[in-house]
Amino acid sequence: MSAEIATEAGLLVMSAGLGGMLALLYGVLRMLRRLFRHGWLLVGLEDLAYWVFCGFAVFYLLYRENDGVLRLYVIGTVLLALAAWDRLFSAIFSVISGKVLKIMGRCLKIKRKNEKRNW
Numbered sequence: 001m002s003a004e005i006a007t008e009a010g011l012l013v014m015s016a017g018l019g020g021m022l023a024l025l026y027g028v029l030r031m032l033r034r035l036f037r038h039g040w041l042l043v044g045l046e047d048l049a050y051w052v053f054c055g056f057a058v059f060y061l062l063y064r065e066n067d068g069v070l071r072l073y074v075i076g077t078v079l080l081a082l083a084a085w086d087r088l089f090s091a092i093f094s095v096i097s098g099k100v101l102k103i104m105g106r107c108l109k110i111k112r113k114n115e116k117r118n119w
Contacts, residue, residue, distance in 0.1 A: 010065075011061075011065050011066060011071065011074060012073065012074070012077055014061060014065060015058075015061060015073075015074040015075075015077040015078050015081070016077050016078075016080075016081045017081075018057060018058065018061055018078055018081070019077060019078040019079065019080065019081025019082050019084075019085070020081050020085055022054050022057065022078070022081075022082060023081065023082045023085030023086065023089075023090075024085070024093075025050070026050060026082075027085075027090065027093045027094075027097070029046060029050060030094075030097075031097040031100070031101065033046075034097070034098075034101055035101055035104065054078075058074065058075060058078055061074065062074060
């Protein structure tokens with residue numbers, strides 16, 4: 001295998017990994033939204049900031065690993081990894097985060113009750 005093909009394959013793997021990490025980050029953002037409820041405007045601003053961050057992350061990957069040359073398959077691979085995460089792992093992550101949020105909610109309720117008793 002030539003060095004150029006190995007470099008392109010490595011870039012493909014890194015772009016798939018970046019897509020998975022960005023999907024995981026959005027899952028954490030969704031979990032925090034369930035924990036701290038807020039209005040539609042703040043949700044929209046959070047999404048805007050997330051997608052701007054995603055754009056910078058993809059283009060940083062291209063800049064660092066490919067000398068700034070635009071490769072459409074990198075963008076496609078990141079989007080494909082995001083979609084694959086959504087289809088394969090999002091439901092599992094949602095169930096796990098729901099259980100974590102229930103436990104955290106119980107702890108916060110217990111703490112709030114104890115704080116009220118101290119007054």
